[in-house]
Amino acid sequence: MAYNVAVVGATGNVGREMLNILVEREFPLGEIHAIASRRSQGLPVSFGEKTIKCQDLATFDFSRCDFALLSAGGEVSKEWAPKIAATGCVVIDNSSAWRYDMDVPLIVPEVNADAVAGFRKKNIVANPNCSTAQLVVALKPLHDAATIRRVVVATYQSVSGAGKDAMDELWTQTKGIFVTDSPTPNVFSKQIAFNVIPHIDTFMEDGTTREEWKMVVETKKILDPKIKLTATCVRVPVFVGHSEAVNIEFERPITADEAREILREAPGMMVVDKHEDGGYVTPIDCVGEYATFVSRIREDITVENGLSLWIVSDNLRKGAALNTIQIAETIINRGLLKARKAA
Numbered sequence: 001m002a003y004n005v006a007v008v009g010a011t012g013n014v015g016r017e018m019l020n021i022l023v024e025r026e027f028p029l030g031e032i033h034a035i036a037s038r039r040s041q042g043l044p045v046s047f048g049e050k051t052i053k054c055q056d057l058a059t060f061d062f063s064r065c066d067f068a069l070l071s072a073g074g075e076v077s078k079e080w081a082p083k084i085a086a087t088g089c090v091v092i093d094n095s096s097a098w099r100y101d102m103d104v105p106l107i108v109p110e111v112n113a114d115a116v117a118g119f120r121k122k123n124i125v126a127n128p129n130c131s132t133a134q135l136v137v138a139l140k141p142l143h144d145a146a147t148i149r150r151v152v153v154a155t156y157q158s159v160s161g162a163g164k165d166a167m168d169e170l171w172t173q174t175k176g177i178f179v180t181d182s183p184t185p186n187v188f189s190k191q192i193a194f195n196v197i198p199h200i201d202t203f204m205e206d207g208t209t210r211e212e213w214k215m216v217v218e219t220k221k222i223l224d225p226k227i228k229l230t231a232t233c234v235r236v237p238v239f240v241g242h243s244e245a246v247n248i249e250f251e252r253p254i255t256a257d258e259a260r261e262i263l264r265e266a267p268g269m270m271v272v273d274k275h276e277d278g279g280y281v282t283p284i285d286c287v288g289e290y291a292t293f294v295s296r297i298r299e300d301i302t303v304e305n306g307l308s309l310w311i312v313s314d315n316l317r318k319g320a321a322l323n324t325i326q327i328a329e330t331i332i333n334r335g336l337l338k339a340r341k342a343a
């Protein structure tokens with residue numbers, strides 16, 4: 001069976017990765033459509049060996065598609081996801097617009113694939129925040145083994161998580177500093193080149209940021225509402241790849257060796273954990289990879305049943321485009337959607 005797919009946001013960081021991954025994974029494709037704003041109409045984007053031309057979201061007919069993979073920002077998703085879903089096309093949305101809706105499943109296939117069946121309520125499935133996706137892939141097998149009580153996480157998030165303009169800002173500021181230009185923050189609220197910024201998304205009343213709040217709420221929705229989590233989310237001058245320093249308290253004892261063995265067997269995980277120079281993963285090592293990598297697994301003796309670890313993944317892939325396509329594959333593999341073409 002072949003499925004017609006529209007990638008909305010096809011000129012963006014995530015959209016371009018979606019097009020790459022559809023080719024790489026030999027997704028059972030009928031038609032492929034690249035959709036963006038009117039600004040990009042007719043612009044060519046790469047699709048495997050070919051290029052395809054972008055079409056305007058406002059005039060595209062979604063009733064011919066089986067899946068619309070949305071990554072064009074929250075405002076576009078709020079307006080367009082229900083309209084597209086009403087044509088019978090299943091929407092898989094990358095923004096935060098639908099993640100907290102009770103009638104929209106929030107899915108990381110390695111963690112809660114069964115919940116995907118709930119997509120029928122609104123014909124929409126949500127993809128989590130990039131930092132949450134890689135975290136829950138690692139937490140799930142450990143939670144099954146020893147029950148997680150509390151997680152303390154500090155993130156080191158790359159600029160690609162804030163879109164293509166943010167990547168340009170890091171590039172321009174970095175080059176500019178070498179010729180003594182004074183950097184002008186635009187996408188970010190402070191200089192990002194040679195700096196770190198403890199602020200992602202908007203501030204909330206209690207002093208946390210919305211990015212931190214998302215990690216708390218999404219981990220509960222995807223994995224277990226009983227897990228307590230506190231996060232500090234930090235933007236770092238890295239182009240691609242999010243890292244996380246994670247401290248976990250469990251209900252039952254678990255050793256570092258046990259955790260390492262469990263993670264080695266877990267779907268979507270890759271353990272690189274040698275206690276020597278370079279025996280761990282950094283963001284540059286994970287660019288273009290599907291896996292979520294874990295390193296620095298060690299016991300934390302300052303709490304009962306504590307472990308610390310270091311998690312790294314390609315935020316444009318597991319954090320966004322790959323997870324979206326895995327959701328579509330899950331819907332297909334479970335026989336939950338018949339291709340329109342075949343109907």
Ligand SMILES: NC(=O)c1ccc[n+]([C@@H]2O[C@H](COP(=O)([O-])OP(=O)(O)OC[C@H]3O[C@@H](n4cnc5c(N)ncnc54)[C@H](OP(=O)(O)O)[C@@H]3O)[C@@H](O)[C@H]2O)c1
Pocket residue numbers: 008009010011012013014015035036037038039040057070071072073074076094095096128129130160161162163164165315316319320
């Ligand atoms: N980057 C990540 O790690 C990540 C992870 C998870 C989720 N997400 C989410 O994915 C979404 C996209 O992120 P990104 O990093 O790919 O952003 P990006 O690089 O800035 O790209 C934005 C895309 O949206 C399109 N777009 C913007 N306004 C539009 C409109 N009014 N109508 C149609 N298309 C429009 C743009 O098309 P034009 O080129 O025509 O303007 C472009 O294709 C965001 O909601 C983001 O929160 C990103």
